[in-house]
Amino acid sequence: MLGKLLVRYLKPYVWLLVGVLVFQLASAFASLYLPTLNADIIDKGVSQGDVGYIWARGSLMLAISLGQIACSITATYFAARTAMSLGRDIRNDVFERVASFSEREVTRFGSGSLITRNTNDVQQVQMLTVMGATMLVMAPALAIGGVVMALLQDVGLSWLIAVSVPAILLIAGLVISRMVPLFRSFQQKLDNVNRIMREQLTGVRVVRAFVREGIEEERFRGANTDIMVVGRRVGSLFVLLFPLAMLVLNVTVVGVIWFGGIQVDAGNVQIGTLFAFMQYVGQILMGVLMASFMTIMIPRAAVSGERIGEVLDAESTLVAPEHPVTEFPEHGTVSFRDVEFSYPGAEQPVLSGIAFEAARGETVAIVGSTGSGKTTLVSLIPRLFDATGGEVFVNGVDVREADLQTLWSTIGLVPQRPFLFTGTVASNLRFGREDATDEELWHALEIAQGRDFVEEMDGKLDARIAQGGTNVSGGQRQRLAIARALVHRPEILVFDDSFSALDLRTDANLRQALWRELPEVTKIVVAQRISTVTDADRIIVLDDGRMDGIGTHEQLLETSATYREIVESQLGAGQQGVEAQA
Template sequence: MLGRLLVRYLVPAWPLVVAVVVFQLAQSIASLMLPTLNAAIIDDGVVKGDIPYIWSTGAVMLGVSLVQVICAVIAVYFGSRLAMGMGRDLRGDLFHRVVAFSQREVGQFGAPSLITRNTNDVQQVQMLVQVSATLMVAAPMLAIGGVIMAIRQDAGLAWLMAIAVPALLIIVGLIVWRMVPAFTQMQAKIDRVNQIMREQLSGIRVVRAFVREREERQRFSTASEGVMATGLRAGNLMALMFPAVMLVMNVSSVAVIWFGAFQVQNAGVQIGTLFAFLNYMMQILMGVMMATFMFVMIPRAAVCAKRIGQVLGTDTSVAAPVDPADAPAPAGRIEFDHVDFAYPGAEEAVLHDITFTVEPGTTTAVIGSTGAGKTTMIGLVARLFDVTAGSVLVDGVDVRTYDPDELWQRVGLVQQRAFLFSGTIASNLRYGDMAATDDELWRALEFAQARDFVEAMPDQLEAKIAQGGTNVSGGQRQRLAIARAIVKRPEVYVFDDSFSALDLRTDAALRRALDTHLPDATRLVVAQRVSTIQHADQIVVLDHGRMVGIGTHDELVETCETYREIVESQLSVEAAA
């Protein structure tokens, strides 16, 4: 998976890859020239006392060193651009894929894990690319070129390389092999830390209300200590790697000097040649050591790449049709035609054989006990899920054959948990229509019974809204979410228990405003309070995912036992009639 990911994102950036390779190649060639030039000064210039030769060759060495430094700087620059560009593209693709997910896929991965995959996991792959772009040519070039140049200097000591290099590779390979499971556990534990942190921040009021700060701190500490313990295991292995590498390098240096001294003593090798061989030996081992940096990062990056690939390889269950149907003229008619729905892996369907029609310009209410499937049913209209059997039609066309943008333009959904984005009241309201004027915003606020409290704010439409709308009350948040849907002015309004946080007076005023100012709009309303829906044109009663009644309030009181029980639990039948 790591290889496929790198090919997918690095091939389009081939000019940067070529630039990195060229400048690293030039840097490596310069590095390989220096020991030979140094040996020439020692063996030729110093021995013969040829000062001009020393100066000229030294000047060449300085020039080569300058070229080496310049090439190294340019290679790092292009390598950084390559890595940062890949990280940008990878995060962008992940974001667009996750945004296209339905609630099914989001629930499958979990929000904390998706956040980790788009941040920490991408960062690990990006760091591997950056390190590789700095070393991917230099390390093997120094190792292979060093072997060739060392043998040219003194083939008699080549057997030392045949021992040192395999020994170093075996040590590094064993350590990396032990590190892979630790990094696999590391990413899962980071997911857990993010999950707990997200829960605690979102539910801070609940934590304080139940005086659970100590327990939540302990829960977070346990998860954090798990990350620490796994990190220590990986860190200990990583810490073992560098002393092992240095041990092999130092022992090799001692061996070269020890055995080379005998050859110098026997006049078989000149001192400059011995030092050149030693330098090349160090370059070979240095190349292997540089490669260990990549080896250390590859296991964790491979784990992260696999997790990223799982997201990129998951297609949304609510996919856009290949050949979208021609959209009819907007009217607002909704039809449920023998609809069944079951969540993946569930033993039993949530909805069974749901069939009814919502006529344009009418209000249809849905009521039932908790877990009856009300929210799931209306989510099918906005195509948050796809039906398991049957079909849902908007204006006579199956929602699965609509272009998604066209469908969502016709449907305004106000969910049970109203969510506001960080910004201002105006920016949140314009989420439905970016071109809406201030007058249109005020009119929507008035319909949603939110104008009074917005006018009371110092900045009014420009008043700041915190993430999630946590700086306003639940009722204010719901009214702002309703106003946002009104600004959009769709043909169909879907209210998923959106009036639950409103008092009875505000609830009644809001419904009257909708009836008065949006008489042609179709409204599909989920509610728990009978008083909210008793004047609806028709009421659908659900019980364990099945329709057990449909009709007006008066009809259902007479004919539907489930509805009558709901009414009696809130009002007397006489008062409600």
């Protein structure tokens, strides 16, 4: 999975990788040539007292060293640019893929995990790219080139290399085999930490209302300790690897000095050659150590690449049609034809046998007890879910055959939990339509009964809105969400229990303004409050996912026992208020 990911995203940057390869090889060749020059200076210049030779060779070594520095800097720049570009491209694609998901896929992955995959996991792949583009070229060049150059210096001491290199490879292999499962566990623990942190931030009011700060802190502390334990075990393996590798390196150098000294004393090897051999041994072991370090990074990046690939390869249940319909034959119509919907793995469908029609300009209300499937039903209209049975038609076209952008442009949705974005009142309202004028924004606010409180805010339309709209009340949040949907100029308005935070008077005034100002807009209204739906053209009563009745308020009082129970439960709390609203 990691290989496919890298091949896919590195293809546009092959020229940068070629640059890294060229400059890294040049740097490696310079490193391999310098010990030979050093040996020449000691054996020829120093031993013979030839100052001119020393200056000539020394100047050459200085020039090569400066060239090596320049090559290393250039190669690192190319590698960093490649890695940053790769990370940008992956994040863009992951974001676009997640944006195409239905609620089913988002729930399957979890929002916390999706955030981690698009941040930390991408970062791991980036680190592997930048380190691999440098080390994976330098390491084999130093190791293989060092062996060749060492053999050219002295074949008699080469047995030390034959012993030390396998020793380092064995140590690295044992350590890395222990790290692979730990890296996978670490990413899962990180998902858990992000999930808990996100829940506590978004649910801070609930946490404080129920005095759960201590319990939530303990829950986070547990998740944080779990990731610390795994990280400590990974760190312990890192700590074990490098001292052992340095031990092998130092023992090898001692061996070179010991046995090389014997050869020098016997007159078989010159001192400069011995020093060059020692440097080549160091470069060989350094190359092997660099390769070992890369093999440590690869497992973690492989886990991250697999997690990223899962998102990129995930098929959304919202499959775009091969030949999407962009021209709708009707306007403002909604039709459910024997619709059924089941969640994956559910024993029974959430909705079953749903059949009704809404003509242009009509108001269709949906009522029912909690869990009866109201929100799921209206989610099928903008195709947030796909029906598992039957057909849903909008403007005369099956939503599964309609172009998604065209479909969504005709629908204004006010969700059960209205969400506002960080910015201003105006920027949130223009989320419905970017080219809306200030007059249109004020008109939408007036219909949504939000003009008064916006005018009182500091800055009015330019008043700041915090993330999620936490600096405004629940009722104000609902009215701003309704105004945003109105700015969108939809043919169909879907209100998913969007009046629940409003008082009875504001609720009534808002509905009257909607019916008066938008007579040709079809309105699908989910509500718990009977006073909100009594003036609807038709009311659909849901009971355990099935239609228990359909008709006007007066008709359902006579024909639907479920509807009568709902009405009576609210009439008991204040009959006159409900009757007045009706």
